[in-house]
Amino acid sequence: MEWDWSFALEIIPLLAQGVKITVYAGLLASALAMLTGLGIAILRRSAGPVMGSVVRFGVGFVRGTPLLVQLYFTFYVLPDVGIYLSPLAAGVITLGIHYSTYTSEVYRAGIDNVDRGLWEAAKALNLTRPQTWWYVILPQAVPPMLPALGNYIVAMFKETPLLSVITVIELMGEARIIANIHYRYLEPMTMVGLFFLAVSVPSVIALQYLEKRYGVAQKRHRTMAIF
Amino acid sequence: MPPSIEFLPIILAGAILTIELTLMGGILALVVAFVVGFARLANSAWLRSPARIFMEFFRGSSMLVQLFWAYFVLPLAGVSLTPLQAGVLILGLNSGAYMSEIVRGAMLALPREQFEACIALNLGRWERLRYVLLPQALRLMIPPFSNSAVELLKSTSVVSLISLSDMTFRAQTVRAQTGDASVPFTTILVVYFVLATILSSLLNSVERRLRPTKGGRT
Amino acid sequence: MTAPMVHFADVRKLYGAHPVLDGLSFSVSPGEKLALIGASGSGKTTILRILMTLEEIEGGSVAIQGSPLWNPGMAKLSTRQRETQLHEMRRNIGMVFQQFNLFPHMTVLRNVTLAPMLTQGLSQAAAKVLAMELLDMVGMAHKAHALPAELSGGQKQRVAIARALALKPKVMLFDEVTSALDPELVEEVLNVMRKLAVETDMTMLLVTHEMSFARDFADRVLFLDGGRIVEEGPPKDIFSNPQQERTKQFLHKIVAAGLSL
Ligand SMILES: Nc1ncnc2c1ncn2[C@@H]1O[C@H](COP(=O)(O)OP(=O)(O)O)[C@@H](O)[C@H]1O
Ligand SMILES: [Mg+2]
Numbered sequence: 001m002e003w004d005w006s007f008a009l010e011i012i013p014l015l016a017q018g019v020k021i022t023v024y025a026g027l028l029a030s031a032l033a034m035l036t037g038l039g040i041a042i043l044r045r046s047a048g049p050v051m052g053s054v055v056r057f058g059v060g061f062v063r064g065t066p067l068l069v070q071l072y073f074t075f076y077v078l079p080d081v082g083i084y085l086s087p088l089a090a091g092v093i094t095l096g097i098h099y100s101t102y103t104s105e106v107y108r109a110g111i112d113n114v115d116r117g118l119w120e121a122a123k124a125l126n127l128t129r130p131q132t133w134w135y136v137i138l139p140q141a142v143p144p145m146l147p148a149l150g151n152y153i154v155a156m157f158k159e160t161p162l163l164s165v166i167t168v169i170e171l172m173g174e175a176r177i178i179a180n181i182h183y184r185y186l187e188p189m190t191m192v193g194l195f196f197l198a199v200s201v202p203s204v205i206a207l208q209y210l211e212k213r214y215g216v217a218q219k220r221h222r223t224m225a226i227f
Numbered sequence: 228m229p230p231s232i233e234f235l236p237i238i239l240a241g242a243i244l245t246i247e248l249t250l251m252g253g254i255l256a257l258v259v260a261f262v263v264g265f266a267r268l269a270n271s272a273w274l275r276s277p278a279r280i281f282m283e284f285f286r287g288s289s290m291l292v293q294l295f296w297a298y299f300v301l302p303l304a305g306v307s308l309t310p311l312q313a314g315v316l317i318l319g320l321n322s323g324a325y326m327s328e329i330v331r332g333a334m335l336a337l338p339r340e341q342f343e344a345c346i347a348l349n350l351g352r353w354e355r356l357r358y359v360l361l362p363q364a365l366r367l368m369i370p371p372f373s374n375s376a377v378e379l380l381k382s383t384s385v386v387s388l389i390s391l392s393d394m395t396f397r398a399q400t401v402r403a404q405t406g407d408a409s410v411p412f413t414t415i416l417v418v419y420f421v422l423a424t425i426l427s428s429l430l431n432s433v434e435r436r437l438r439p440t441k442g443g444r445t
Numbered sequence: 446m447t448a449p450m451v452h453f454a455d456v457r458k459l460y461g462a463h464p465v466l467d468g469l470s471f472s473v474s475p476g477e478k479l480a481l482i483g484a485s486g487s488g489k490t491t492i493l494r495i496l497m498t499l500e501e502i503e504g505g506s507v508a509i510q511g512s513p514l515w516n517p518g519m520a521k522l523s524t525r526q527r528e529t530q531l532h533e534m535r536r537n538i539g540m541v542f543q544q545f546n547l548f549p550h551m552t553v554l555r556n557v558t559l560a561p562m563l564t565q566g567l568s569q570a571a572a573k574v575l576a577m578e579l580l581d582m583v584g585m586a587h588k589a590h591a592l593p594a595e596l597s598g599g600q601k602q603r604v605a606i607a608r609a610l611a612l613k614p615k616v617m618l619f620d621e622v623t624s625a626l627d628p629e630l631v632e633e634v635l636n637v638m639r640k641l642a643v644e645t646d647m648t649m650l651l652v653t654h655e656m657s658f659a660r661d662f663a664d665r666v667l668f669l670d671g672g673r674i675v676e677e678g679p680p681k682d683i684f685s686n687p688q689q690e691r692t693k694q695f696l697h698k699i700v701a702a703g704l705s706l
Binding site: 270340341343344346347348349350351352354358359362363366439440 | 498499535538546563564609
Binding site: 060061063064065066067068069070072073076077080158159160161162165172176179185186189190192193194196197200201204 | 283286288289290291292293295299300303377381382383384385387388395399402408412413416420423424
């Protein structure tokens with residue numbers, strides 16, 4: 001089958017509809033993952049041993065099971081217990097919570113990496129706890145977290161096509177509908193793939209730049225090259 | 228008792244395919260990771276650039292899209308893949324692309340002094356790699372590889388969407404047939420979690436094995 | 446006249462735009478023990494690293510027994526060609542580093558046997574005999590099966606010396622081999638080196654801040670400042686009767702810092 005330009009052009013408006021939903025779902029889920037992840041990180045820091053292990057198990061469980069199955073679970077099982085969600089809401093919530101288990105690790109590592117001495121210095125200066133967080137800890141902890149958090153946002157965008165399995169008509173959903181109606185997979189699938197590349201490749205490059213700014217640059221030596 | 232209970236054995240039997248997909252995809256991913264990871268460390272841009280493009284391509288386009296492409300579009304170009312072949316191929320290439328960054332990162336994380344000691348002892352390039360650098364890098368790679376393996380196990384569920392009869396596919400089928408969702412999906416969530424736990428503890432024990440020991444070679 | 450063992454001719458080395466060695470020339474005769482002294486940052490390590498082919502040079506040439514080791518023309522060679530050429534040259538040179546750089550995943554014995562087996566084709570048995578001899582000489586035979594992590598700094602450095610000696614290089618380079626050690630461990634390493642100087646006729650280049658050791662050990666001392674040789678001569682002249690103002694200042698500072706002279 002040859003690439004059909006007129007067909008490709010024809011379906012652009014439909015795919016654009018899908019892009020809107022993809023972006024909307026991706027942004028909402030990202031916001032949810034950022035906030036929930038922070039909540040989990042704080043909970044794990046301040047919880048007692050019992051609560052701590054409960055949270056740890058929960059995080060491990062969500063991280064250790066497929067997003068796809070979690071989507072099915074939210075969409076098909078929760079109504080059994082009286083929780084009715086629209087497909088989009090189910091998708092956003094599941095995606096956001098799934099990734100909050102990843103972002104919580106980023107927050108935790110970021111906070112742990114702040115020098116212990118800073119806490120003590122802040123105490124010595126008689127700062128209150130909120131003051132310490134706001135003026136001392138967060139400014140130290142947040143910048144190094146940004147590349148990792150950014151990477152997860154990009155990753156979440158790339159997972160949004162899974163939402164099509166619970167009838168969210170985002171970009172992939174549109175593409176699958178088009179493909180089924182016209183029996184043509186080449187153009188819609190290729191265009192969806194290109195869309196994600198167009199979003200993620202520039203983001204990855206931007207994030208690498210960010211990482212370089214906060215990380216240590218690697219120096220290479222010619223005679224040390226491996227090949 | 229929900230009617231889906233009697234289908235549980237069928238669902239659980241799907242775990243075999245899930246495990247097979249993880250193993251086959253994982254082997255392909257390892258090969259891809261080392262080839263691409265080392266190519267990215269090469270002196271020659273002729274090796275580095277294609278490796279970089281491969282890596283960005285597979286990490287940058289969604290796995291589900293790649294899977295549909297391999298399954299529905301490749302046949303149009305005369306390459307017909309069975310669902311299993313398409314599944315293993317995409318799982319391996321996708322996961323391999325991520326893991327190539329681990330390989331590369333581990334090599335770059337080795338202390339510069341270890342390279343220098345190799346040069347001072349006049350070891351050849353292959354010997355540096357084989358005896359000094361790789362054994363140390365491998366130990367650094369295993370913990371992140373363990374994470375990748377769990378991610379791979381999780382992504383095998385996506386192949387159910389090209390009608391491979393894995394655990395997820397069977398659970399979804401039972402839901403469609405019986406109308407009961409809670410038993411099939413709760414069951415497979417637990418099974419995936421157990422498999423993930425076993426997988427990561429297996430890899431942890433490999434890491435422990437790789438720690439330097441006195442009893443090893445002299 | 447035989448060719449000098451090591452010959453630097455007008456060597457220039459830059460880091461970025463900053464010249465670290467600026468037209469440096471000197472020779473070392475076969476069997477000579479040369480001590481390089483000078484303030485931190487004066488270029489001593491750079492000289493040894495150039496000889497060990499860990500650094501390239503921007504001008505001049507470096508030769509070992511008359512064969513060029515580095516010259517600017519080498520930049521044109523492919524990595525593979527350079528490696529082949531350097532591999533031959535490196536046979537003549539061994540180096541002991543300030544930070545030991547032992548292979549952490551190998552036992553002491555394996556650290557010493559690896560290179561002779563790989564680069565000189567020794568059998569495992571022969572390499573082991575050689576390694577045990579050398580470990581015995583540095584007083585580390587009893588730790589042959591230990592891992593580097595289980596050794597003290599002085600022990601690690603003695604193993605590193607045995608490891609470098611196992612390749613029987615013509616030229617040995619020692620870069621502040623005692624600087625990373627606790628004071629009470631310095632002497633055990635220096636003793637090994639004294640023994641070496643007596644028992645072998647290897648050419649040695651030694652960077653050190655242990656002035657009294659340099660005085661006993663070296664046949665000749667180079668005092669460097671800012672990548673140039675300020676003064677050179679037999680140790681007793683340099684240490685007891687320095688001619689240059691900067692040499693005097695440097696030695697004075699060392700004494701003032703409470704270090705032995
Ligand atoms: N990798 C490097 N990059 C940039 N400058 C360097 C590097 N290594 C050494 N230098 C500089 O070169 C000069 C000489 O260094 P070195 O040979 O290590 O001196 P020494 O061993 O006498 O203390 C110093 O000014 C040092 O800062
Ligand atoms: Mg130095």
